[in-house]
Amino acid sequence: MSGDKPEVTVLKIGGSVIDDPNALESVLTQFAAVPGFKVLVHGGGKIATELATKMGIPQTMTEGRRLTDPETLKIITMVFAGLVNKQIVVKLQGKKIPALGVTGADGDLIRAHKRSPIPKDYGFVGDIDHVNLERLSGWLNEGLTPVIAPLTHDGQGQLLNTNADAIANGIAEALARQFKVTLIYGFEKPGVLLDAKDETSVIPEITMAHFQDLRSQGKVFEGMIPKLENAFRAIRSGVSRVVIGKAENLGDLLAGKAGTRLFHG
Amino acid sequence: MSGDKPEVTVLKIGGSVIDDPNALESVLTQFAAVPGFKVLVHGGGKIATELATKMGIPQTMTEGRRLTDPETLKIITMVFAGLVNKQIVVKLQGKKIPALGVTGADGDLIRAHKRSPIPKDYGFVGDIDHVNLERLSGWLNEGLTPVIAPLTHDGQGQLLNTNADAIANGIAEALARQFKVTLIYGFEKPGVLLDAKDETSVIPEITMAHFQDLRSQGKVFEGMIPKLENAFRAIRSGVSRVVIGKAENLGDLLAGKAGTRLFHG
Numbered sequence: 001m002s003g004d005k006p007e008v009t010v011l012k013i014g015g016s017v018i019d020d021p022n023a024l025e026s027v028l029t030q031f032a033a034v035p036g037f038k039v040l041v042h043g044g045g046k047i048a049t050e051l052a053t054k055m056g057i058p059q060t061m062t063e064g065r066r067l068t069d070p071e072t073l074k075i076i077t078m079v080f081a082g083l084v085n086k087q088i089v090v091k092l093q094g095k096k097i098p099a100l101g102v103t104g105a106d107g108d109l110i111r112a113h114k115r116s117p118i119p120k121d122y123g124f125v126g127d128i129d130h131v132n133l134e135r136l137s138g139w140l141n142e143g144l145t146p147v148i149a150p151l152t153h154d155g156q157g158q159l160l161n162t163n164a165d166a167i168a169n170g171i172a173e174a175l176a177r178q179f180k181v182t183l184i185y186g187f188e189k190p191g192v193l194l195d196a197k198d199e200t201s202v203i204p205e206i207t208m209a210h211f212q213d214l215r216s217q218g219k220v221f222e223g224m225i226p227k228l229e230n231a232f233r234a235i236r237s238g239v240s241r242v243v244i245g246k247a248e249n250l251g252d253l254l255a256g257k258a259g260t261r262l263f264h265g
Numbered sequence: 266m267s268g269d270k271p272e273v274t275v276l277k278i279g280g281s282v283i284d285d286p287n288a289l290e291s292v293l294t295q296f297a298a299v300p301g302f303k304v305l306v307h308g309g310g311k312i313a314t315e316l317a318t319k320m321g322i323p324q325t326m327t328e329g330r331r332l333t334d335p336e337t338l339k340i341i342t343m344v345f346a347g348l349v350n351k352q353i354v355v356k357l358q359g360k361k362i363p364a365l366g367v368t369g370a371d372g373d374l375i376r377a378h379k380r381s382p383i384p385k386d387y388g389f390v391g392d393i394d395h396v397n398l399e400r401l402s403g404w405l406n407e408g409l410t411p412v413i414a415p416l417t418h419d420g421q422g423q424l425l426n427t428n429a430d431a432i433a434n435g436i437a438e439a440l441a442r443q444f445k446v447t448l449i450y451g452f453e454k455p456g457v458l459l460d461a462k463d464e465t466s467v468i469p470e471i472t473m474a475h476f477q478d479l480r481s482q483g484k485v486f487e488g489m490i491p492k493l494e495n496a497f498r499a500i501r502s503g504v505s506r507v508v509i510g511k512a513e514n515l516g517d518l519l520a521g522k523a524g525t526r527l528f529h530g
Contacts (some may be wrong), residue, residue: 051343055319074348078316082347083339086416086424090370094422100372105355107365107409138407142400144372151351157359159351 008037008140008179009254012168013186013247018045018084023248027186028088030250032095037140037179039171040099041148042088043164048079068123068161076161077151085149092145100144104128104152105159107135110170112152112160126152126160128167131174169230176238182254183239185227186247191260192228196221202245202258207265208232231262273302273405273444274519277433278451278512283310283349288513292451293353295515297360302405302444304436305364306413307353308429313344333388333426341426342416350414357410365409369393369417370424372400375435377417377425391417391425393432396439434495441503447519448504450492451512456525457493461486467510467523472530473497496527 011031017023031040048066052059052075060067068076085101092099104110112126139146148171150164165185172183191202194214206214211228214220220228231242245252245259252258276296282288296305313331317324317340325332333341350366357364369375377391404411413436415429430450437448456467459479471479476493479485485493496507510517510524517523 051320055316077351078343078347080347081351082343082345086342086346086368086370089368090418090424091422093370093373093418093420098373099370100367101370102365103351103354105351105358105364105366108358108363135407142403153355153358155358157356159355 005178005180006037007182008039008175009034009182009184010039010041010168010172010175011184011186011247011250012041012043012164014043014164014188015045016188017186017247018042019047024088025091027247027250028091028095032092032097033251034254039136039140039146039148039175040088040092041150041164041168041171042080042084043150044076044080044084047083048075051075051079062120062122065122065125065163066161067121068125070124073124073159073161077159080149081151085147088147092147097145098143099147100139101147101149103149103159104162104167107139108132108153108155109135109148110152110162110167111155112162113154114158114160124158124160126154126162128152128162128170131170133174133177136171136174137178165227165230169234172234172239173237176240181239182241182243183231183234184247184250184253185231185242185244186250187227187244189246190249190258191245192224193221194219203260205261205263207263208235209265228262235262235264270443270445271302272447273304273440274299274447274449275304275306275433275437275440276449276451276512276515277306277308277429279308279429279453280310281453282451282512283307284312289353290356292512292515293356293360297357297362298516299519304401304405304411304413304440305353305357306415306429306433306436307345307349308415309341309345309349312348313340316340316344327385327387330387330390330428331426332386333390335389338389338424338426342424346414346416350412353412357412362410363408364412365404366412366414368414368424369427369432372404373397373418373420374400374413375417375427375432376420377427378419379423379425389423389425391419391427393417393427393435396435398439398442401436401439402443430492430495434499437499437504438502441505446504447506447508448496448499449512449515449518449524450496450507450509451515452492452509454511455514455523456510457489458486459484468525470526470528472528473500474530493527500527500529
């Protein structure tokens with residue numbers, strides 16, 4: 001059946017690309033050349049932290065997550081939904097890609113709920129409840145390329161800071177109901193490494209069983225585990241292909257010449 | 266013929282509403298209640314200047330226009346396209362209005378060119394060349410309510426700061442080709458005043474000929490002239506109705522109970 005579905009590529013890029021203008025330019029040029037339907041999901045980068053520092057708003061990170069008080073939510077909205085999102089959109093427009101920059105609030109694209117303050121209060125951080133597939137596929141069928149900033153809303157008038165990997169996952173899983181989905185997780189490393197200190201130790205292919213083996217043997221380094229769990233969740237939810245690697249190598253990641261490809265099994 | 270066209274309301278709100286949370290809430294509640302197709306265009310407010318000051322970026326205003334150097338363009342993108350736009354979108358979503366927050370770069374909605382640096386260099390300021398009516402009417406027909414931030418693009422990868430009145434005008438004029446358009450210019454005053462110091466001296470109706478008379482007699486105060494010229498230009502371009510007044514009185518402006526209504530003639 002999936003052979004009959006149109007193909008869509010979902011690319012998630014993170015801070016290391018966003019903070020480096022040359023890397024961003026290279027990724028967007030390669031992304032513009034990807035044929036067919038496509039969606040870009042971006043994180044934030046260091047700019048939010050730098051802006052908060054300049055404005056005297058202390059930032060607290062716990063396990064890689066930003067505690068989002070009301071002032072920090074404003075910073076994130078300015079930087080993620082404003083500066084970063086529109087810089088990507090306007091650059092893609094310059095490459096003749098009809099990009100549409102949105103948050104999860106725009107067009108009611110992604111509903112979320114504020115995470116429980118127990119055991120740990122992260123503030124205005126949201127966990128995804130629902131992705132509006134009809135809206136998303138409508139935009140794709142109009143010829144638009146959605147560029148999604150990592151913010152969602154609760155339907156009651158509140159924006160929520162939401163992890164960009166979780167958004168990429170939610171978008172890919174929703175699209176899998178109508179499309180054959182390739183999800184590319186841009187990452188600082190060239191793929192899943194057997195040895196965290198050796199960038200040539202990329203595992204080209206990994207199944208879920210293999211991942212569980214490596215993990216139980218302590219051979220997958222800590223920072224990789226949530227990303228791999230997200231990725232395998234996407235595959236269990238019907239996403240056809242997940243590739244992890246450097247977004248700067250997007251062409252090679254899509255061609256199967258770089259990165260780590262994840263498989264069911 | 267225009268009787269057969271669907272109706273659309275275009276509301277432009279400026280800084281005095283955006284800077285006052287109670288006024289904004291009241292305007293958005295009234296806007297949410299407007300039946301039929303609708304579009305909101307917003308300006309910026311004081312927040313951009315406050316943020317620039319905190320970040321040590323001096324701002325220069327000339328004849329009410331902001332000189333837009335690269336750092337100021339970043340501030341404007343953060344505040345107008347990020348903070349202000351998404352705050353409006355999420356509040357409208359909370360009122361069950363499927364708002365879509367965009368700049369002129371999103372979906373290639375508004376193309377502009379950088380204003381000539383001669384005789385005066387305003388920096389990254391854009392004058393509108395083209396509004397993408399197909400995109401805009403597509404979004405309206407999808408049930409979306411566009412919320413437009415005052416930024417456009419040049420199609421070559423450059424964002425441009427663009428006057429919100431000019432955007433409201435361009436949007437209204439483009440829509441007039443397919444819709445019966447009511448354009449509401451939100452303003453600090455309750456309408457066009459005969460006496461700038463007397464808020465009860467609102468002129469309820471004004472024709473172009475009447476405006477020229479008042480103007481030649483020096484009876485229209487300076488700050489009002491560009492707004493009235495824009496408004497009459499919209500009427501000449503096919504916009505059915507233009508009303509100028511306080512956006513906080515939106516319901517009354519639409520009902521003909523407040524503000525100044527402009528007519529051809």
